[in-house]
Amino acid sequence: MNSIASGSYEVYLEELAEAAINQHIKVKDYSKVFVLVDENTKQHCLPKLQKIVGPVVDEILEIPSGEENKTIQTCTTVWRNLSDYGGDRQSLLINLGGGVLTDLGGFVASTFKRGIDFINIPTTLLSMVDASIGGKTGVDFGSLKNQIGVINQPQMVLIFPDMLKTLDARQITSGFAEMLKHGLIKSSEYWDSLKTVDDYTHADYIRKSIAIKNDVVMEDPTEKGIRKILNFGHTLGHAIESYFLKNPEKSALLHGEAIAIGMILEGYLSHELKGLSMLSLEDIKTTFLQHFEKVDFSEEDVKIIVDLLKHDKKNTHGNINFVLLQDIGAAILDVKVPTPLFEKAFAYYNQ
Amino acid sequence: MNSIASGSYEVYLEELAEAAINQHIKVKDYSKVFVLVDENTKQHCLPKLQKIVGPVVDEILEIPSGEENKTIQTCTTVWRNLSDYGGDRQSLLINLGGGVLTDLGGFVASTFKRGIDFINIPTTLLSMVDASIGGKTGVDFGSLKNQIGVINQPQMVLIFPDMLKTLDARQITSGFAEMLKHGLIKSSEYWDSLKTVDDYTHADYIRKSIAIKNDVVMEDPTEKGIRKILNFGHTLGHAIESYFLKNPEKSALLHGEAIAIGMILEGYLSHELKGLSMLSLEDIKTTFLQHFEKVDFSEEDVKIIVDLLKHDKKNTHGNINFVLLQDIGAAILDVKVPTPLFEKAFAYYNQ
Numbered sequence: 175m176n177s178i179a180s181g182s183y184e185v186y187l188e189e190l191a192e193a194a195i196n197q198h199i200k201v202k203d204y205s206k207v208f209v210l211v212d213e214n215t216k217q218h219c220l221p222k223l224q225k226i227v228g229p230v231v232d233e234i235l236e237i238p239s240g241e242e243n244k245t246i247q248t249c250t251t252v253w254r255n256l257s258d259y260g261g262d263r264q265s266l267l268i269n270l271g272g273g274v275l276t277d278l279g280g281f282v283a284s285t286f287k288r289g290i291d292f293i294n295i296p297t298t299l300l301s302m303v304d305a306s307i308g309g310k311t312g313v314d315f316g317s318l319k320n321q322i323g324v325i326n327q328p329q330m331v332l333i334f335p336d337m338l339k340t341l342d343a344r345q346i347t348s349g350f351a352e353m354l355k356h357g358l359i360k361s362s363e364y365w366d367s368l369k370t371v372d373d374y375t376h377a378d379y380i381r382k383s384i385a386i387k388n389d390v391v392m393e394d395p396t397e398k399g400i401r402k403i404l405n406f407g408h409t410l411g412h413a414i415e416s417y418f419l420k421n422p423e424k425s426a427l428l429h430g431e432a433i434a435i436g437m438i439l440e441g442y443l444s445h446e447l448k449g450l451s452m453l454s455l456e457d458i459k460t461t462f463l464q465h466f467e468k469v470d471f472s473e474e475d476v477k478i479i480v481d482l483l484k485h486d487k488k489n490t491h492g493n494i495n496f497v498l499l500q501d502i503g504a505a506i507l508d509v510k511v512p513t514p515l516f517e518k519a520f521a522y523y524n525q
Numbered sequence: 526m527n528s529i530a531s532g533s534y535e536v537y538l539e540e541l542a543e544a545a546i547n548q549h550i551k552v553k554d555y556s557k558v559f560v561l562v563d564e565n566t567k568q569h570c571l572p573k574l575q576k577i578v579g580p581v582v583d584e585i586l587e588i589p590s591g592e593e594n595k596t597i598q599t600c601t602t603v604w605r606n607l608s609d610y611g612g613d614r615q616s617l618l619i620n621l622g623g624g625v626l627t628d629l630g631g632f633v634a635s636t637f638k639r640g641i642d643f644i645n646i647p648t649t650l651l652s653m654v655d656a657s658i659g660g661k662t663g664v665d666f667g668s669l670k671n672q673i674g675v676i677n678q679p680q681m682v683l684i685f686p687d688m689l690k691t692l693d694a695r696q697i698t699s700g701f702a703e704m705l706k707h708g709l710i711k712s713s714e715y716w717d718s719l720k721t722v723d724d725y726t727h728a729d730y731i732r733k734s735i736a737i738k739n740d741v742v743m744e745d746p747t748e749k750g751i752r753k754i755l756n757f758g759h760t761l762g763h764a765i766e767s768y769f770l771k772n773p774e775k776s777a778l779l780h781g782e783a784i785a786i787g788m789i790l791e792g793y794l795s796h797e798l799k800g801l802s803m804l805s806l807e808d809i810k811t812t813f814l815q816h817f818e819k820v821d822f823s824e825e826d827v828k829i830i831v832d833l834l835k836h837d838k839k840n841t842h843g844n845i846n847f848v849l850l851q852d853i854g855a856a857i858l859d860v861k862v863p864t865p866l867f868e869k870a871f872a873y874y875n876q
Contacts, residue, residue, distance in 0.1 A: 246597060286672070286673065287672060287674075289675060310639065312639060315604055315608065316605070321637070321638060322604055322637065322638075323638075323639045
C-alpha cells in the first residue's frame with residue numbers, strides 16, 4: 175500500500191508519489207507552478223523535487239525557516255511574491271518543508287485570491303506523520319500558536335522518506351513524539367512496536383502513523399469531536415512551547431520535545447482522573463525520557479505556563495478541556511481538569 | 526416573503542431579522558458575542574442593534590471606515606482584540622457595516638482560530654444587495670482589491686432598510702449600481718422597473734436584488750462558472766477603482782461609481798463582440814449617466830488602467846476574461862477581449 179485515501183485528497187509515498195505529482199500537474203494544466211522552500215529545503219530537498227517534476231516549476235519562493243517566522247508578516251511576503259510573479263487563480267503552490275512551512279504555505283494558498291491549489295511535500299518526520307495531514311493551515315499570532323488559519327485540504331501529500339537523511343537527530347526525535355502519540359491514543363500494539371524498533375523512519379512506520387491520523391481526521395474533519403484526541407499532550411505541550419519560544423532565558427524547544435513533556439504531564443492527569451494505571455503512566459514517562467532530555471521547570475515557570483493555558487484555542491467558555499487516556503490506546507475527550515492538578519503533574523515530571 | 530434561503534444560511538429582512546438573531550444567539554449559547562463597527566455604524570446603527578439584541582453583546586470592536594483600511598493590518602488589529610478580550614472558538618462576531626467591514630470582518634472570523642461563527646448586518650445599500658451575500662470575504666493587498674480572502678458563509682444575513690436613512694446620497698447611489706447590474710445580467714423586467722422607480726431602497730427592491738444574487742450564488746458557490754456573471758462591469762470597474770484609489774491626483778470613486786463606468790465600458794464591448802444592440806447600449810449609458818456623474822479619463826489614465834487589468838484576479842493564463850451581455854437580462858461568460866477594444870470603449874464613454 176503506497177497511497178492512503180484521505181477524503182478529497184491522497185497521501186502518496188515513495189515511487190507512487192513521483193508518478194502522482196507528474197500526472198496531477200499534467201492533468202490540471204496550471205498557469206504557474208510555484209515551490210515554497212526555506213534555506214534548508216532549498217539546499218537538501220529541492221534538487222530531488224526538480225529531478226522528479228522536471229522543468230514545470232516556474233518560480234521558487236524562499237522564506238526563512240523556524241517557528242519564529244510562522245507569522246502573518248511572512249505570509250505577506252509570499253502573497254506579494256505570488257502576485258508579483260503573476261500568480262493567478264489557476265496557479266499551484268507546492269510546499270516543500272517542515273510543519274512551519276506546510277502550515278504557512280497552506281494558509282497562503284488557501285487565502286491567495288480566495289484560494290488556489292496546493293500540494294504538501296513534508297520534509298521532516300514531524301510534518302510527514304502529523305502537520306501535513308489533515309488540512310489544518312495557519313500561522314502563529316503574538317505568543318499564541320496557530321491562532322490564525324483555516325481548515326483546507328491540499329490536492330495531495332507526497333512523502334519521500336529519504337528526504338529525512340539530511341535532517342539532524344533532534345528534528346527526527348521531535349517527529350517521533352507524534353508517532354508515539356498515535357500509539358497512545360489509538361493503538362497499544364503500535365506503541366509497543368515503536369518502543370523496540372531500530373529505525374522508526376522506515377516507510378512502514380510512517381505509513382502506520384499517517385493511517386491512524388488520517389482515520390481520525392476523515393471521521394471528523396472540522397474537529398467537532400473525535401479529532402480532538404490528536405491533541406493529547408498538546409494542551410500543556412503548546413503552552414510550554416509558547417513559553418519557551420518567547421522567554422529569552424530559555425532555549426526554544428522543538429514541537430515534539432514540548433509535546434513529549436505534555437504527554438507525560440497529561441498522562442499524570444489521566445492517572446489521577448481517568449484511571450490510567452500507574453504501570454502505564456511509568457511506561458509513558460520512561461519511554462519519553464529515553465528519547466527526550468529532561469527539562470527543568472521552576473515554580474515561576476509553572477505559574478506562567480498555567481496562565482498561558484487560558485488562551486489555548488481549544489478552550490471554550492473559560493474551561494480548559496483535556497484529552498486524557500483511560501488506557502494506552504484509548505483516549506477520552508473533553509475532560510475538565512481542576513487547576514491544582516497542574517502543579518502536581520509538573521511535580522511528577524520533575525521527580 | 527421576509528427570508529431568503531441561501532444554502533447553509535438565511536437572509537432575513539426587517540421584523541423577521543430581529544426574531545432570527547435573538548433565536549440564533551439563544552440556541553447557540555456563544556461564549557462571547559463581539560460586534561465589529563466603524564465610526565459611522567457605531568454612531569448610527571449600533572444603538573438599533575443594541576435595542577434588538579439587548580445585553581448579549583460582550584465587546585464592541587471598532588475599525589476605521591474606508592476602502593484604504595481594508596488591509597491585513599486592520600485584520601491584525603481585530604485578531605488581536607478578539608484574542609485580548611478572550612475570544613475562543615465558540616465566539617460570535619457580528620459585522621455591522623458596509624461592504625468593506627463585512628468583507629474584512631468575515632475574513633477575520635473565518636481565520637480566527639481556524640474559523641468562528643459570524644453574522645453580517647449590512648448597513649449600506651451596496652452591502653445589502655451585494656457584498657454581504659454570497660460568502661466572499663477578504664481584504665485588499667497593495668493596489669489589488671480582494672487579493673487575500675476565503676469563501677465562507679455567515680450564519681445569517683440581516684437586513685434593516687431603515688439603517689439606510691443616515692447614509693449620504695452618494696453611498697445610496699453607489700449601491701444602486703449593483704441593483705441595476707442584477708437587472709442587466711438576469712432580468713430585463715427588473716432593469717426596466719428600476720429605471721422608473723422613485724424609491725429603490727424600499728424592501729421590495731432590495732429583496733429582488735438579493736434573490737437574483739442568491740440564485741446565482743447557490744448555483745455556483747465557488748465561482749467555477751455561472752457565478753462569474755456577477756462580475757459584469759467589475760473587470761474594468763475594479764481596475765478603475767484601484768487606479769483612482771492609489772492616485773493622489775484623483776479623488777477616490779465609490780465601488781458603485783467605478784462599476785457603473787465599468788458597465789458602460791463592458792456594455793460597449795458587448796455591443797462590439799456579442800451583438801448587444803446599439804439601442805440597449807445607449808439605454809445602459811443613459812441610465813447610468815442619469816445617476817452617476819461623468820468622470821474624465823486621459824490617454825495616460827487609460828493606459829495605466831489597462832496595465833492594472835493584467836493583475837485582476839479573474840485572469841487565468843494571462844488572458845483577460847470578461848462577462849458580456851448578449852442582451853439586457855442575458856449575460857455570457859469567459860469572453861476574451863482583444864486589447865485595442867479597451868481604448869475604443871473608453872472613447873465611447875468619453876463621447
